[in-house]
Amino acid sequence: MTDTIFALSSGAPPAAIGVIRISGPRAGTALAALAGRLPKPRHASLAKLRDAGGGLLDEALVLWLPGPATETGEDVAELQCHGGRAIIGAVEAALGVLAGVRRAGPGEFTRRAFANGKIDLAQAEGLADLLAAETELQRGVAQAMATGSFSHIVGDWRERLLMQSAALEAVLDFADEDDVATLPADFMVRIAGLEQEIAGWLERPRAETLREGYRVVIAGPPNLGKSTLFNTLVEADAAIATPIPGTTRDVLTRPVAYDGIPFLFADTAGLHDSVSDEVEAIGIERAMDALDRADLVLWLGPEGEGPDHSWDIASQIDRPDSLVKRHPRHRISAVTGAGIAELRADLIATARGALPKPGVAALNERQHTLLRDANRALASARHESDPLLVAEGLRLARVAFDSLLGRTATENMLDALFGRFCIGK
Structure with missing residues (x-):
């Protein structure tokens, strides 16, 4: 520099x-x-x-x-x-x-x-997300991380852990002195309390879902109105919708925001077993992969046959030959608009509950992994009887905290992070 x-x-x-x-x-x-x-x-x-x-x-x-x-x-x-x-x-x-x-x-x-120590790594990651934010929710969550709210919490955890480590080291180094021969009575209670606080953060919604959008995949057999519904939800003629089976050959995605909530909708190839076309087979394989990665699936196929994380949707209710469903979550017609407003409102409410709350910091994958490592190290230390093994568990937790804030960051990781920024930032 x-x-x-x-x-x-x-x-x-x-x-x-x-x-x-x-x-x-x-x-x-x-x-x-x-x-x-x-x-x-x-x-x-x-x-x-x-x-x-x-x-x-x-x-x-x-x-x-x-x-x-x-x-x-x-x-x-x-x-x-x-x-x-x-x-x-x-x-x-x-x-x-x-x-x-x-x-x-x-x-x-x-x-x-x-x-130069003006920001730590967690703040830098928040700033990168802030620059990329396209919705108010994304901005608020990224702002919380960029201004250091999570960093202050990690710093507090680290200081508390250092105090417990110091008490443990005193026992290891000066066990023959009466006043430091044993650990404080609340030593393990404090470690358990720290572990519980971290566990609470690990249960929070992740930043990736917010950054990429709540992923909603529309799926089912051919000719059930998937592409028409996709176009209606993204408010554009993005997918080709025809009565011809197999028109959709690939996964088509389109981001959209409802009430400040980011969504990523995906239209998929019709799912069926009698596939003779190699290109269509590839499309179905990609559709199955999209189902695995979805936050929610809108299932237009036979009732009860969708994946676990799916809503049964009775589509094409304007047609006399539509697929009959007894207890669908929604009955819709993407052609007439019937039921679409209710479906959209349900999507917004569901995504809002699954995404980070406005103005609250959310963990990305790197941060979540390191925090999980810290929690496992603390849990291991809490169940050890050998003071040396307890000390090692506390040390590993401190290493994870240091990595969260960038005190042990590698050049490759830093290159990848700061490469996300524009020139001039």
């Missing part, structure tokens, strides 16, 4: 204003080179920006923010230019020829904030 980096941090030009951020040890030098001076720290100042030959680039507001009290923990400068393409391009070109100054890669500003 000896290089100084720069990037456009505002929206793509043309725009009213283009904000170019510079971060690193030569940020002040770069600002002075273009503005002709270094302005008073943390005060916006109007300056004429010039290239190395003295040519006028733009008249802009400039900010000088010396580190470490900055977002990245480094010296930072901001150029608030006019947002035309030519102006932004010219200013970036002038910065690019300065010694020790280069364009930033994706997520490099945030990665520097992490490396």
Whole structure:
């Protein structure tokens, strides 16, 4: 991180204003080179920006923010230019020829904030989700993680665990001293309490479902109106709907939001046994895979024959030859619209209960795995009688906590995370 980096941090030009951020040890030098001076720290100042030959680039507001009290923990400068393409391009070109100054890669500003201790890994993951949020629910949950609510909880767990580890180490190291020869009476009670708190977090809805959308798969035999229902639910002619069997050959997905709840609807090939077409067979195989990954299946086939996580739907009720169902969850016609509003309301209520609550942090797969590892280590320690094995269990739990916050993160994992960010963030 000896290089100084720069990037456009505002929206793509043309725009009213283009904000170019510079971060690193030569940020002040770069600002002075273009503005002709270094302005008073943390005060916006109007300056004429010039290239190395003295040519006028733009008249802009400039900010000088010396580190470490900055977002990245480094010296930072901001150029608030006019947002035309030519102006932004010219200013970036002038910065690019300065010694020790280069364009930033994706997520490099945030990665520097992490490396300099301004944010931890859980907050960085929350920030990545916040930037990708498309619904209010996604924004609220990601905001909770990005602002450190979960990190504070993990930090508290870690401190409490350190206190118990210290008590245990005292017993191991100074067992001949009367005042530390035995563990505190509530030692195991405290470990059990920590274990229960973590278990509560492990039972919460996961972040992936929120990020990708509540996955609803429409399935059943051919010619029962799956594609027509799919088009109705996504409010677009996304799937080809015809009376010809086998029209749908692949899994077609489309994201949509109802009342701020993200859904991912999937239309699938008709399921049946007498398949002679190789392409159709592949489509059915993919449909079965989609059923396995679904949060919910809308089953249009014979009553009671759908997978466990399915709703029986009586479709095509406008037709005299529709499949008869005695106790379906919904009776609908995607053609006339009958029952669709009720089905949609039921979907919203069900998904809302399965997704994280607004403004409450949710665990992603990495965090869930590490928290599960910590909980297993604590459970193992609580059932051991040998103090050395108890100490090892507590140590493994601390390692998991450290990994959650990024204190033991690998470069490959960091590359994958920060690669999700846009350039300039």
